[in-house]
Amino acid sequence: MTKILQQKDPVLRKVSVPVLLTDIGSASIKKVLKDMKTALDSQDDGVAIAAPQIGASLRIFLISGAVLDMINETEGTKDLVFINPVINKLSKTSDWMEEGCLSVRYLYGKVKRSTKASITAYDEHGNKFQRGGSGIMAQIFQHEIDHLEGVLFIDKAKEIEDVPPPSKKKKI
Numbered sequence: 001m002t003k004i005l006q007q008k009d010p011v012l013r014k015v016s017v018p019v020l021l022t023d024i025g026s027a028s029i030k031k032v033l034k035d036m037k038t039a040l041d042s043q044d045d046g047v048a049i050a051a052p053q054i055g056a057s058l059r060i061f062l063i064s065g066a067v068l069d070m071i072n073e074t075e076g077t078k079d080l081v082f083i084n085p086v087i088n089k090l091s092k093t094s095d096w097m098e099e100g101c102l103s104v105r106y107l108y109g110k111v112k113r114s115t116k117a118s119i120t121a122y123d124e125h126g127n128k129f130q131r132g133g134s135g136i137m138a139q140i141f142q143h144e145i146d147h148l149e150g151v152l153f154i155d156k157a158k159e160i161e162d163v164p165p166p167s168k169k170k171k172i
Contacts, residue, residue, distance in 0.1 A: 002039040002054050007104045007152055011052050016059045016148040018084045024126040029083075032056045033124055037079060039102075040064055046102050048140045050147035053103050059084045061144035063137075071136065080131075082121035087145055088130070090138075091116035097139050099153045106164040109157030117141045 005012055023029055032051055040049040040062065047067040051060040065077040096110040117138035120130045133141060143153060154160060 002035040002042075004039050004043070004049070004053050004102050005055055007154070009055075009103075011055050011057055012103055012147070012152060013150045014052065014057050015150050016050075016052055016057045018059045019122075021122070021126060024083055024122055024124065029058075029060075030124075032058060032060065033062070033081060036060070036062055040079070043102055045100070047136070048144050049102060050144045052147055052150075059148050061085065061147065063140055063144075067136070067140075081124040082119065082144070083123070085119050085121035085141070085145060085148070087117055087119050087141060089116075089118040090114035090142075091134075096158075099139070099143065099157065101143070101153050103147075104152055104154055106162060107154060107160055108163050109154065109160035111143075111153050111156045111158075113139050113142050119145075 019029060035054050036049050036051060039054050040046045046064060048061055048063045051058040061082050063080045065079045068077040068080065069075050091114045093115045094112050095115055097113050098108060099111045100108040115138060116134045118130065118132040119141050122128050
């Protein structure tokens with residue numbers, strides 16, 4: 001089982017390095033992607049994960065196919081891989097959005113995010129693509145890019161609350 005690093009781990013505060021285009025598709029990058037997927041799939045509430053969250057200081061994140069299914073009202077969508085992502089455009093309109101993070105358990109708060117975002121990246125086969133999103137997709141793009149820059153949502157959040165799931169609450 002791949003461990004998800006928590007907020008005090010120094011890897012989460014480093015700026016991640018770009019993946020060489022010649023390395024996309026290599027055994028080492030395939031392993032990082034597999035480990036990211038395993039870690040994300042182990043979390044009931046996970047929507048996306050960045051490579052630094054599993055200890056790989058690389059500019060990679062992936063979005064859960066389950067979240068894409070929820071947004072698009074489909075079923076069986078595969079996870080989306082973003083290698084060397086760059087945000088091209090953010091809307092001028094922004095909103096305070098509820099956020100949490102697999103590396104900052106079990107804190108939640110509100111972060112001001114642009115309501116629309118456009119991103120360019122490479123997929124796991126080395127194909128360059130562009131994707132736009134609004135709402136939760138725009139929020140995910142911004143949250144995951146922050147991870148790649150060594151920034152955690154709690155650095156930007158207000159109204160932070162500790163909300164452990166029922167199984168983690170202290171018994172009286």
